Amino acid sequence: MDIPYTVEPRPDTGLYNAKVGIWLFLASEVMLFGALFSSYILLRVGAPEDYWPHGWLNVPIGTANTLVLITSSITTVMAWAACKMNQFGRFKFFHACTILLAMTFVCIKSYEYHDKFTHYEIILKDGKIADGHIVSNDPKSDRVVISGRYVEDRAELYDLTKHKGPHKHEEISIPRDQIKKMQNYGPWHNTYLAIYFTLTGLHALHVIGGAVVIGFLWTTGNKMWKTDRERFTNRIEISGLFWHFVDLVWIFLFPVLYLI
Amino acid sequence: METTQTHAHEDFRQHVRRYLFVFYALLFGTLITVGASYIPFGNHAINIGVALFIASGKAFLVAGYFMHLISERKMIYTIMAFTAFFFVGLMFLTLGAFGDFPRFTVTH
Numbered sequence: 001m002d003i004p005y006t007v008e009p010r011p012d013t014g015l016y017n018a019k020v021g022i023w024l025f026l027a028s029e030v031m032l033f034g035a036l037f038s039s040y041i042l043l044r045v046g047a048p049e050d051y052w053p054h055g056w057l058n059v060p061i062g063t064a065n066t067l068v069l070i071t072s073s074i075t076t077v078m079a080w081a082a083c084k085m086n087q088f089g090r091f092k093f094f095h096a097c098t099i100l101l102a103m104t105f106v107c108i109k110s111y112e113y114h115d116k117f118t119h120y121e122i123i124l125k126d127g128k129i130a131d132g133h134i135v136s137n138d139p140k141s142d143r144v145v146i147s148g149r150y151v152e153d154r155a156e157l158y159d160l161t162k163h164k165g166p167h168k169h170e171e172i173s174i175p176r177d178q179i180k181k182m183q184n185y186g187p188w189h190n191t192y193l194a195i196y197f198t199l200t201g202l203h204a205l206h207v208i209g210g211a212v213v214i215g216f217l218w219t220t221g222n223k224m225w226k227t228d229r230e231r232f233t234n235r236i237e238i239s240g241l242f243w244h245f246v247d248l249v250w251i252f253l254f255p256v257l258y259l260i
Numbered sequence: 261m262e263t264t265q266t267h268a269h270e271d272f273r274q275h276v277r278r279y280l281f282v283f284y285a286l287l288f289g290t291l292i293t294v295g296a297s298y299i300p301f302g303n304h305a306i307n308i309g310v311a312l313f314i315a316s317g318k319a320f321l322v323a324g325y326f327m328h329l330i331s332e333r334k335m336i337y338t339i340m341a342f343t344a345f346f347f348v349g350l351m352f353l354t355l356g357a358f359g360d361f362p363r364f365t366v367t368h
Contacts, residue, residue, distance in 0.1 A: 013335040023336050027343040034347045038354040045358060059294060066290050074283040077326050078276065085272050244326045251318045254290075255311035259297035260304075 007230045022238045026245050033249050036199055040256065043191045053192045055160030056185075058112065062258040065108045066250060069207075072101035073247040076214075076240045083233040088225055091236070095218045098243070102211035109204050116185040116193070120146060121157065122174060123181040130172055131157055134184075144174045144182070196257055203253060206246045213239050282325045289318045 004010075005017040013020055044052055075097040082090035115133075122130040122144065132148010147169055151157060183189055187197035217235055224232040293314045301307055324330040329340070 014333045015335055020335060020339075023339045027339050030343050030347055031350070034350050038350055041354050042357060059297075063290060063294050067287065070283065070286045070290065073286075073322065073326055074279060077279050081272050081276050081279070085269050241327055244322055247326075248319050248322045251322065252312075252315050255293055255297070255315050259293065260308045260311050 007228070007234060016234055018234060018238050019241075022241050026241065029245060033199075033202075036195070036202070037252070037256075040195045040199065043195055047191065050155050051158055053158050053160075053190070054162070056192070057196075057258045058115075059258055061108060061112060062254055065105055066254045068101050068105050068108070069247050069250050072098050072105070073244055075101065076243045080233070080236045080240050083225075083229075083236050086229075092218065092222075095214055095236075099211055099215055099218060102207055102214070105207055106204060106211075109200065113197075119185040120148075121183055121185070121189070122146065122179055124174070124178050125180045126178070128152070129154060129157070130174060132169060132172065135171060142176050144176060144179065146172050146174070148172060199253055199257065203246065203249055206249070210239065210243045210246050214243065278325060282321050285321055286318055289314055289321075293318075 003017075007016060009015050010017065010020075075094045079091045079094035079098065082088070082094060118134050120130075120132065120134055124130065129151050130146060130148060131151060132146040134144070135147050136143075136145040149168055149170070150172070185193055187194045217232075217239060221235070222232070224235070293311055296310045296314065297307060299307075301310065329336070
């Protein structure tokens with residue numbers, strides 16, 4: 001038995017079924033990300049004055065990733081338009097670009113995550129705070145070496161846009177027995193990083209999921225082009241709608257996490 | 261038959277031109293968002309408002325043109341209307357929650 005309305009529109013909705021399906025799915029996705037944005041607002045407003053981080057993320061890198069995702073959106077829509085115009089070669093080209101751009105996005109995001117996981121705040125027993133990227137943390141060694149700086153007040157670490165002066169980053173060797181607490185900038189560090197990793201992590205999973213589907217349609221899934229062109233084109237449209245939604249979420253994530 | 265196909269192709273070429281225009285607008289919007297974040301408007305809330313306003317404009321372009329929401333069927337608009345209702349409701353609940361807890365109760 002064939003699945004009904006994969007190509008021709010249903011008389012009552014005027015749409016093929018997959019399109020109604022993807023929009024219902026996207027509606028649930030809006031609420032999922034909406035709940036996380038709501039959490040972000042509550043955490044940010046509830047944070048003590050001067051203790052909500054600013055300038056912790058690299059704006060040029062975030063901007064580059066935004067441009068990568070926007071470019072992947074145009075290549076996705078171009079791939080669909082190529083299918084509509086019966087230009088299979090162009091479709092292959094544009095979707096290859098989409099997959100490469102998706103991989104670029106994930107690579108850049110991984111670099112950013114790595115930067116946070118190797119960034120440490122070390123509170124010493126004498127009250128001083130050392131902050132910087134780890135150089136050496138061999139458990140057998142009695143010293144920890146970071147490339148960073150000392151700060152007197154923890155607040156200095158929160159708003160990096162205020163304390164703009166030239167941060168002298170030098171190699172600091174700290175005896176392990178003088179360390180009171182040492183923690184990297186993972187999601188456990190504070191509420192800002194918790195919501196940052198949750199939001200961007202969930203978004204990255206969407207990017208990977210979307211890229212897998214697009215990758216399937218680009219490779220083995222494209223056999224349908226020979227047997228049922230319209231249905232294949234509809235599949236490209238559906239995967240494209242999901243991809244644009246992923247882009248749309250990032251359009252809000254970027255200013256919220258990187259800029260404001 | 262061939263004429264119909266030629267018309268359809270011409271129609272899609274026009275669509276493609278529109279997509280390219282939207283793409284350039286999105287690139288420009290991104291640069292404007294970054295630039296505006298460095299302008300001291302005097303109150304940080306204004307910076308937040310400007311960033312979200314530009315982001316909303318970009319979201320409209322993506323949803324309207326790339327996702328074709330600007331010329332969709334009634335069924336899709338109905339789904340989106342329900343989504344918008346619940347999303348706005350969620351945001352109002354969030355704002356309403358500010359009154360429930362004293363400020364500065366979330367610790368690092």
